[in-house]
Amino acid sequence: MTVRQLSLPELTDACQALGIGKVGLWREPVQEYGVEAAARLVRDAGLAVTTLCRGGFLTATDPGERAKALADNRRAVDEAAALGTDTLVLVSGGLPAGDKDLRGARERVADALAELAPYAGDHGVRLAIEPLHPMFASDRCVVSTLAQALDLAERFPADRVGVAVDTYHVWWDDRAPEQVGRAGAAGRVHTFQLADWTTPLPEGVLNGRGRLGDGAVDLRRWRRLVEAAGYTGPIEVELFNEELWARDGREVLAETAARFLTHAGEEAPE
Amino acid sequence: MTVRQLSLPELTDACQALGIGKVGLWREPVQEYGVEAAARLVRDAGLAVTTLCRGGFLTATDPGERAKALADNRRAVDEAAALGTDTLVLVSGGLPAGDKDLRGARERVADALAELAPYAGDHGVRLAIEPLHPMFASDRCVVSTLAQALDLAERFPADRVGVAVDTYHVWWDDRAPEQVGRAGAAGRVHTFQLADWTTPLPEGVLNGRGRLGDGAVDLRRWRRLVEAAGYTGPIEVELFNEELWARDGREVLAETAARFLTHAGEEAPE
Numbered sequence: 001m002t003v004r005q006l007s008l009p010e011l012t013d014a015c016q017a018l019g020i021g022k023v024g025l026w027r028e029p030v031q032e033y034g035v036e037a038a039a040r041l042v043r044d045a046g047l048a049v050t051t052l053c054r055g056g057f058l059t060a061t062d063p064g065e066r067a068k069a070l071a072d073n074r075r076a077v078d079e080a081a082a083l084g085t086d087t088l089v090l091v092s093g094g095l096p097a098g099d100k101d102l103r104g105a106r107e108r109v110a111d112a113l114a115e116l117a118p119y120a121g122d123h124g125v126r127l128a129i130e131p132l133h134p135m136f137a138s139d140r141c142v143v144s145t146l147a148q149a150l151d152l153a154e155r156f157p158a159d160r161v162g163v164a165v166d167t168y169h170v171w172w173d174d175r176a177p178e179q180v181g182r183a184g185a186a187g188r189v190h191t192f193q194l195a196d197w198t199t200p201l202p203e204g205v206l207n208g209r210g211r212l213g214d215g216a217v218d219l220r221r222w223r224r225l226v227e228a229a230g231y232t233g234p235i236e237v238e239l240f241n242e243e244l245w246a247r248d249g250r251e252v253l254a255e256t257a258a259r260f261l262t263h264a265g266e267e268a269p270e
Numbered sequence: 271m272t273v274r275q276l277s278l279p280e281l282t283d284a285c286q287a288l289g290i291g292k293v294g295l296w297r298e299p300v301q302e303y304g305v306e307a308a309a310r311l312v313r314d315a316g317l318a319v320t321t322l323c324r325g326g327f328l329t330a331t332d333p334g335e336r337a338k339a340l341a342d343n344r345r346a347v348d349e350a351a352a353l354g355t356d357t358l359v360l361v362s363g364g365l366p367a368g369d370k371d372l373r374g375a376r377e378r379v380a381d382a383l384a385e386l387a388p389y390a391g392d393h394g395v396r397l398a399i400e401p402l403h404p405m406f407a408s409d410r411c412v413v414s415t416l417a418q419a420l421d422l423a424e425r426f427p428a429d430r431v432g433v434a435v436d437t438y439h440v441w442w443d444d445r446a447p448e449q450v451g452r453a454g455a456a457g458r459v460h461t462f463q464l465a466d467w468t469t470p471l472p473e474g475v476l477n478g479r480g481r482l483g484d485g486a487v488d489l490r491r492w493r494r495l496v497e498a499a500g501y502t503g504p505i506e507v508e509l510f511n512e513e514l515w516a517r518d519g520r521e522v523l524a525e526t527a528a529r530f531l532t533h534a535g536e537e538a539p540e
Binding site: 095099100101102103133134135137138139144145148171172173174197199200201202203204205215216217218221 | 365369370371372373403404405407408409414415418441442443444467469470471472473474475485486487488491
């Protein structure tokens with residue numbers, strides 16, 4: 001998503017050129033390219049797929065909408081399995097129109113997970129509940145904190161349901177570090193994503209994620225925290241950012257890789 | 271602030287016409303009008319001032335800036351005392367430029383409170399720490415939850431430092447209800463403010479607070495919660511909203527009073 005201006009073949013080329021061996025994919029471009037063709041493309045390029053983003057949107061009260069959402073999530077599991085990734089990221093969904101009951105919506109997410117987790121498990125795919133920043137609580141994701149995500153995940157086996165830790169969404173939360181520990185101890189950190197927090201936020205607040213190092217998040221501290229909790233998986237950089245999308249995608253990818261090393265590399269620069 | 275298009279005399283007139291007996295004021299229009307003149311104006315109109323907004327912005331690391339902030343907050347206490355309100359609302363302030371240490375910033379707020387609370391107490395003024403929505407954590411308020419605000423407040427006597435509960439900022443937080451109980455039990459709910467949560471958020475996210483009833487917040491439930499915790503003080507409606515500011519202020523005030531009764535009145539409508 002950081003370089004969504006690149007087609008999938010351009011993306012795999014650019015990753016190869018930069019020595020990037022793993023990539024997180026979103027469903028829309030994969031579906032557009034064709035799931036099997038996309039799987040072949042990344043495999044032939046020697047790339048591993050870290051996660052597929054995203055399933056979820058499981059908060060509907062209407063039975064028809066709910067059934068549609070569950071079917072779509074089963075398709076997402078199929079797509080993840082076809083791409084060879086073991087992790088499908090889930091964004092819970094917001095409140096239905098006119099609904100003011102966050103707790104009830106979270107319970108519907110739990111009910112949906114109970115239907116999806118066995119299906120995912122049968123396909124070798126883990127579900128990663130991603131808490132989104134509280135500014136998305138009404139319209140996108142009723143799960144706002146790692147604690148809430150873990151409360152949901154812990155109703156299921158760790159190899160079926162875990163959490164996605166994205167610095168953009170949890171950096172402000174003083175309870176998040178202890179929750180990373182809770183998740184790590186149970187083997188429930190299913191992916192770790194980096195983005196920085198910059199202001200002012202743009203209209204709609206969706207596409208203003210900061211480039212690594214531009215914002216308020218101590219990214220290296222977060223990396224150490226997540227790794228200290230036992231996480232050894234890939235680290236993704238997911239920037240929804242209109243300015244980055246308007247630039248040359250290969251240049252953005254190279255810059256992002258360099259910023260990763262500077263701001264979140266294992267060693268702090270001299 | 272809901273009707274900032276009204277001058278202070280227009281505001282007091284409109285309150286009298288609508289039978290509104292109490293009003294929350296902001297410092298800027300009060301200073302512009304003259305503190306003593308404003309105090310006389312509201313007193314002559316038979317109005318009580320619920321709170322003065324706002325002091326705070328206490329996170330500077332630079333000693334000069336810090337001294338300036340403390341002096342300004344002492345002035346804010348003086349202004350509150352002159353207006354006859356017992357409550358000064360504090361917004362903590364954000365991270366200094368380049369700083370990524372939220373916890374350190376919160377400790378500087380605590381240090382500042384230690385200097386300000388005795389001064390406020392000597393003037394019969396209580397400080398109300400207002401947690402702001404986490405989307406303001408970097409640039410406006412490092413105190414994002416009621417739990418954090420209470421952790422700070424509890425270092426001081428309850429009649430000196432408490433919290434402001436604003437539904438706009440805390441509605442998403444599943445821990446907020448228990449924290450309202452914690453605050454209420456200790457007599458630390460120093461004011462209660464209503465605003466609704468609507469999306470999409472505008473650029474900069476400051477001035478998009480929803481009119482009562484337009485958004486995702488169950489306002490009557492929040493009122494019951496705060497009153498069940500022992501709060502018997504006034505309920506303020508604080509809407510930062512460009513659309514409301516562009517309209518006739520008296521009409522907005524009347525509409526807001528009517529919406530208050532519909533969506534947060536003691537009795538649910540038939």
